[in-house]
Amino acid sequence: MDVSLDLSGRHALVVGTARAARRIVARYRAGGAVVVLVSAGDACARLGRVAAGTDATPPALVVWVDGRQALREVLAEHASRLRIWFVTEQGAPELPRGQVTLVGGGPGDTDLMTVAGRRALAEADVVLFDRLAPQELMAQWAPGAEFIDVGKTPGHHxxxxxxxxxxxxxxxxxxxxxxxxxxxxxxxxxxxxEEVLACRRAGVPVTVVPGVTSAISVPAAAGIPVTHRDVSRAFTVISGHTPFTEEELAHLVGLGGTIVVLMGVNTLPHLAAGLQRHGMATDMPLAIIERGYSIAQRTTVTSVGGVTPLLATVAPRSPAVIVIGEVVRVAAWDDGRNAESHDLVRTIADLAP
Structure with a gap:
């Protein structure tokens, strides 16, 4: 698009097939143009009406994407005679077989989307997105793509x-x-x-773009390091969507270090009781960080022994990350008080300098 031409509210003819011109149409619409996708023959007819003075909304721009070369030359000549801008743009190539890219979108903050992830979205024809994927700028990142919501909520797929x-x-x-x-x-x-295996079984090329995992980034958003010198030299990331076995609970206590639980709000009472049953101190600090990186982020700091009575009052909801370990005491915003002596609920506003 020639940025020197103001297209706000003005008509633009894009000549080509819907597939080839998808991103181009989306880009011009984003620039404020009224875009009409037409075939080369229809474009010639439209310019004929402009020349005859019978077109009520003559286009300010003709964008050639694909079609017969002879018609392109005819259109360019008509546009020049009518003083209508004419540009040529490269359309999306036709592929005999497509490809799949799994993109990790990070914890939801658009600034934490990787460059590689943005590049994959810019080239996408179809985007299947989850509930926790960053959605605010999807239309901008993947202009003209078809978007399919396949999001899941806890207990409902x-x-x-x-x-x-x-x-x-x-x-x-x-x-x-x-x-x-x-x-x-x-x-x-x-x-x-599982999705990579499904693609491989079907013979579909597939690549993976890693993302910033909430297991580390969301605690960081609350000022909690998952490791800290002389405090914790290991961390374990576990899924809490189903209750833990006694063997798993015993191993978690035996490993030491920091425990990070994803999808564990509903099983938290079971986890807290089980960890204590297998020898974890009741005053071991525990933090619940809800809705990390959103304006509604909330951090609740308590202890393994104190969390269950607190749940009825705090009523934490997914998405949330639970951190268990001494690292909670060294959170950047901690005021020095021990977790066992108080129950602290902080919102993102409280954490501001």
Whole structure:
């Protein structure tokens, strides 16, 4: 697009097929133009009406994407005679077989989307996105792409995993570039491994763009390091969507270090009781960070022994990350008081300098 031409509210003819011109149409519409996608023959007819003075809204611009070269020359000549701008742009190539890219979108903050993830979205024809994926700028990042919401909420999978995999494969086999956009990292409790296998079984090329995992970034947003010198030299990331076995609880206590729990709000009472049953001190600090990186971020600091009575009052909800360990005491915003002596709820406003 020639940035010297103000297209706000003005008509632009884009000449080509819907597939080839998809991103170009989206870009001009984003610039404020009234875009009409036409064939080369229809474009010639439209300029004929402009020349005859019978077109009430003559275009300010003609954008050639694809079609017969002879018609391109005719259109360019007509546009020049009518003093209408004429430009040529490269359309999306036709692919015999598409591809799938799994993109980790990070914890939800658009600034934490990787450069590689943005690049994959810019080239996407179809985007299948999750509930926790960064959605605010999707239309800008993937102009003109088809967006398919396959998001899941706790206990409710509107689109079953098998159907998500079928959608990815089917769109790719039609020659589309498919992006599977997820929150966090695709391979950290994101079922990315299953989706990669589904693509490989179907013979569809697949790549993975890692994302910033909430297991580390969300505690960091609350000022909590998952490791800290002389405090914790290891951290364990676990999924809490189902209750833990006694063997798992015993291993978690025995490992020491920091425990980071994803998807664990509903099983937190069971976890807290089980950890104490296997020898964890009741005053071990515990933090719940809800809605990390959003304006509604809230951090609740308590202890393993004190969390269960507190839940009825605080009523934490997903998405939330739970951190258990001495690192909670060294949070950047801690005022020096021990977790066992108080229950502290902080919002993101409280954490501001």
């Amino acid at each position: 509107a689109v079953p995993q098998g159907e998500i995999e079928s959608l990815m494969v089917d769109h790719a086999l039609r020659g589309n570039r498919v992006v599977r956009l997820k929150g966090g990292d695709p391979f950290v409790f994101g079922r990315g491994g």
